[in-house]
Amino acid sequence: MAAEHVSLLPVLLIFLPLIGALLSFVFRRRAAGLGIATAVAVFVIAIALAFSLTRPQRYPVGGWGAPLGIDLVVDGLSLIMLLMSATVGLGVSLYAGGYFHARPQLARAFWPLWLGLWTALNGLFLAADIFNLYVTLELLGLSAVALAALGGSAAALGGAMRYLLVSLLGSLLYLLGVALLYHAFGSVDIALLGERASAQPVTLAALVLMTVGLILKTALFPFHFWLPPAHASASSPVSALLSALVVKASFYILLRLWLEIFEPLNPGRGVTELLGLLGALAVLWGSLQALRQTRLKLLIAYSTVAQLGYLFLGFPLAAAVGPAAWQAVIYLALSHALAKAALFMAAGNIVLFGGHDRIADLDRVVQRLPLSLAAFAIAGISLMGLPPSGGFIGKWLLLEAAIEAGQWWWVVIILIGGMLAAAYLFKVIGFAFTRAPVSHEANAVPPVMEWTALVLAVGTVLLGLWVSPLLAWLATGNPFGVGP
Amino acid sequence: MSVAVLYAVTGLGLFSLGLYALIVRAHLLRKILALNIMGSGVFLVLTALARRAPDGPPDPVPHAMVITGIVVAVAATALALVLLRRVVETTGQPRLPDPDSE
Amino acid sequence: MTPRGAAPWLRFSVALLLVGMFAALAWVLLGLPPRSAGLQPQVAAQMAVSGVDHPVTAVLLNFRGYDTLLEMAVLLLACLGVWSLSPAVPPTDETPGAMLAALPRQLVPLMVLMAGYLLWRGATGPGGAFQAGAVLGAAGVLLLLTGWRLPVRWQGWRLRLLLIAGVGMFVLVALAVVPASGVLLGYPLPVAGTLILLIEALAGLSIGVTLMALFLGGEPGASR
Amino acid sequence: MAIATLLGWALDGLLMLVLLWLAWRVLACKGLFRAVVLFIAFGLVLSLVWVRLDAPDVALAEAAIGAGLTGALLLSTLARLDALDAKQDEDASS
Incomplete structure (x- = not known):
């Protein structure tokens, strides 16, 4: 069978959370403890994988190998995504330990669902097989929807229902693309498809179906309509997971398919320009909508719509200048994950503290929840793209790519997006300093919830300082393919 | 043109009909039915084209994929139906709330 | 009560768009090679x-067993989602009518027998864990329809253990064969058939119970 | 032989048309109960199609899960929705 030694670490990243989900379901009194233990273990294994991975690895499940069996692949791109989910996942787990402590009914549903979602995420980032990706997508979608509905309010249920319909529609469009590719080229393995696929109508049809399905799930403008209600009305740890991680998963699949199957076929400038244009519109529309919101969590959710837009600028820029644009995009995705998780956690603390999230009535939270406000402000710096932060590095790399490509219009979009982000974030911070006309109840916020928000926010600063090791990890196995 | 391909085209027809109803019909139960019919359409494309094997038995891999798909579909449908029930219980409406009305 | 549909202009443009999509995709399908064995030779x-x-x-269960493992996790998580969304089903003292009670008494043992047959047959012909589980689930639904409820002592952790038994056994086998064969889910040939039957038996049971639980809606007997 | 082939073609053509017609009725007919019943019929016809396509495993899964259990789930949901409606009407009239 496999002659060379293959590390079991990637497999553990899928199976540990799955086992954790099963155990926390059966032993529900111990669910929180089991969940946090699993989260720590997954985090440690992801770090160990990062330090031990020197070249990309292919893992044939069952020993069959593609095309008959299913392979798992880990390279720099999957590694960065796994690290992202491990970091945010650990943070959210600790935060959820505090958040659900007083809500045992919700806790018993939260832990197995969240660990199931984590299984799906890690499985998705490691998959090398488009049908296996479909199964992980469904696992991800169903657990995300169940988590989004957990709050139980009319808004949460309606948001979750819409999310479910969109998610299933996206999966079916994707699956139809899988059917076409399989029957045209006799394999569902991404690498084999990359070798066999040629520029013909069936490939183009699959490209269109899968791209539409995946941008629906990634909430790219104009398919963003489902995201703000679902993300804003979920309970706060869930909002953090959905915005930081779940929407990145479908973008990751799109990027993989694009890099390994579709881009080498040169589908034409039209496709990349269109995706870039939608991304630019998402940046503008999402930011303007965020500015209009009167509720804190909706504002953060619209900011996600805007920030996801930047990721799609990678398509036209990579077509012009190559892998540098994708480096920038992945850096932005990573920074956004940490920053957005921190923002939703801080917002969750504010909601818990004051019992509402009306921005105008924040009533001097800065004095009363200084740590959460600090987390909000630091994460905000990264979202605006100011130094020293991961968001700054990402935008800087993206600007460089745009200038090198001589496409100044993307530069304008990136700068306007940054300014709008500053405007909507300062609006929140401003109200946090002022006294509201009516004062209100105040509930104690467990310290762990404040600290996890702050640590993740500080993480965005570290991303701004640790640039070269991260870019070196990302380059493992040359995922963005500069020539053969 | 073989029967297998015609069945696959029928599958596309089911997919398109389902998608039309998913967009146009407002009642959530109708939308859930529409998604199920779309799913059946995709399964039909997968299975029908598996029978293009020259004289041999059909390709079993798509059959396995479709069985997986059927189980996933019933899981999704069960979750959707419970959500539908809860939406009706909380809002009194069997349709999606208007996203703009806060 | 019946919700209004979309506006006529919207219906028309959607229909137009979808007819276009259908035509384009049908043209693509007709352009595929008329003969293709797919992966059939490799499987054979x-x-x-x-x-x-x-x-x-x-x-x-073997070549793409990893998909099946994850798919059973999908079913389990859907059940979890259903439980988290709906109120618990209280223990009932409802007694089914004589006619309704007689019907499952005849049918259920027959269906359980059929499930067992399908499971065993899966090794050599059409059948297997999913079909067996579905028949088991259908038998369960029939029982539920006649007012039968799970005995109280089987609620709680015993029921949850039944629900996870399929995925649990799959995971256990997947990892347990690693020292022997060096890869995840790489069954050593002499015991491959036995391991597959073991996985299928528990998977069929779990699938049956999960489908029953999905039909019941809420978690039986859970305190709220 | 030729007659058998011809009959096969006719049966296939009929199944395709019935499938499309049932799908259209499920999505367009008046009344949810009727739609659900038609959907179950759709599942049963579909399992015949799987048999015609030499996919007996899929046919078994479809008949048991696709038509049977999905149908049962849909019917029980419909019953609960009707119960909810009735309750709301009472609330409104009181």
Whole structure:
């Protein structure tokens, strides 16, 4: 069978959370403890994988190998995504330990669902097989929807229902693309498809179906309509997971398919320009909508719509200048994950503290929840793209790519997006300093919830300082393919 | 043109009909039915084209994929139906709330 | 009560768009090579070392067993989602009518027998864990329809253990074979058939119970 | 032989048309109960199609899960929705 030694670490990243989900379901009194233990273990294994991975690895499940069996692949791109989910996942787990402590009914549903979602995420980032990706997508979608509905309010249920319909529609469009590719080229393995696929109508049809399905799930403008209600009305740890991680998963699949199957076929400038244009519109529309919101969590959710837009600028820029644009995009995705998780956690603390999230009535939270406000402000710096932060590095790399490509219009979009982000974030911070006309109840916020928000926010600063090791990890196995 | 391909085209027809109803019909139960019919359409494309094997038995891999798909579909449908029930219980409406009305 | 549909202009443009999509995709399908064996030759070549004699079972439980494992997790998580969303089903003292009670008494043992047969048959012909589980689930639904409820002592952790038994056994086998064969889910050939039957038996049971639980809606007997 | 082939073609053509017609009725007919019943019929016809396509495993899964259990789930949901409606009407009239 496999002659060379293959590390079991990637497999553990899928199976540990799955086992954790099963155990926390059966032993529900111990669910929180089991969940946090699993989260720590997954985090440690992801770090160990990062330090031990020197070249990309292919893992044939069952020993069959593609095309008959299913392979798992880990390279720099999957590694960065796994690290992202491990970091945010650990943070959210600790935060959820505090958040659900007083809500045992919700806790018993939260832990197995969240660990199931984590299984799906890690499985998705490691998959090398488009049908296996479909199964992980469904696992991800169903657990995300169940988590989004957990709050139980009319808004949460309606948001979750819409999310479910969109998610299933996206999966079916994707699956139809899988059917076409399989029957045209006799394999569902991404690498084999990359070798066999040629520029013909069936490939183009699959490209269109899968791209539409995946941008629906990634909430790219104009398919963003489902995201703000679902993300804003979920309970706060869930909002953090959905915005930081779940929407990145479908973008990751799109990027993989694009890099390994579709881009080498040169589908034409039209496709990349269109995706870039939608991304630019998402940046503008999402930011303007965020500015209009009167509720804190909706504002953060619209900011996600805007920030996801930047990721799609990678398509036209990579077509012009190559892998540098994708480096920038992945850096932005990573920074956004940490920053957005921190923002939703801080917002969750504010909601818990004051019992509402009306921005105008924040009533001097800065004095009363200084740590959460600090987390909000630091994460905000990264979202605006100011130094020293991961968001700054990402935008800087993206600007460089745009200038090198001589496409100044993307530069304008990136700068306007940054300014709008500053405007909507300062609006929140401003109200946090002022006294509201009516004062209100105040509930104690467990310290762990404040600290996890702050640590993740500080993480965005570290991303701004640790640039070269991260870019070196990302380059493992040359995922963005500069020539053969 | 073989029967297998015609069945696959029928599958596309089911997919398109389902998608039309998913967009146009407002009642959530109708939308859930529409998604199920779309799913059946995709399964039909997968299975029908598996029978293009020259004289041999059909390709079993798509059959396995479709069985997986059927189980996933019933899981999704069960979750959707419970959500539908809860939406009706909380809002009194069997349709999606208007996203703009806060 | 019946919700209004979309506006006529919207209906018309959607219909137009979808007719276009259908035509384009149909044209694509007609352009595919009329003959293609897909992966059938590869499956046939490896059947001897798969541990079973039926190709679809070999693909589901061996060649692409990892998909099936994750798919059972999907079913389990859907059940979890359903439980988290709906109120618990209280223990009932409802007694089914004589006619309704008689029907399942005849049918249920027959269906359980059929499930067992399908499971065993899966190794050599059409059948297997999913079909067996579905028949078991249908028997359960029939019982539920006549007012039968799970005995109280089987609620709680015992029921949850039944629900996870399928995925749990799959995970256990997947990891347990690693020292022997060096890869995840790489069954050593002499025991491949036995391991597959073991996984299928528990998977069928779990699927049956999960489908029953999905039909019941809420978690039986859970305190709220 | 030729007659058998011809009959096969006719049966296939009929199944395709019935499938499309049932799908259209499920999505367009008046009344949810009727739609659900038609959907179950759709599942049963579909399992015949799987048999015609030499996919007996899929046919078994479809008949048991696709038509049977999905149908049962849909019917029980419909019953609960009707109960909810009735309750709301009472609330409104009181």
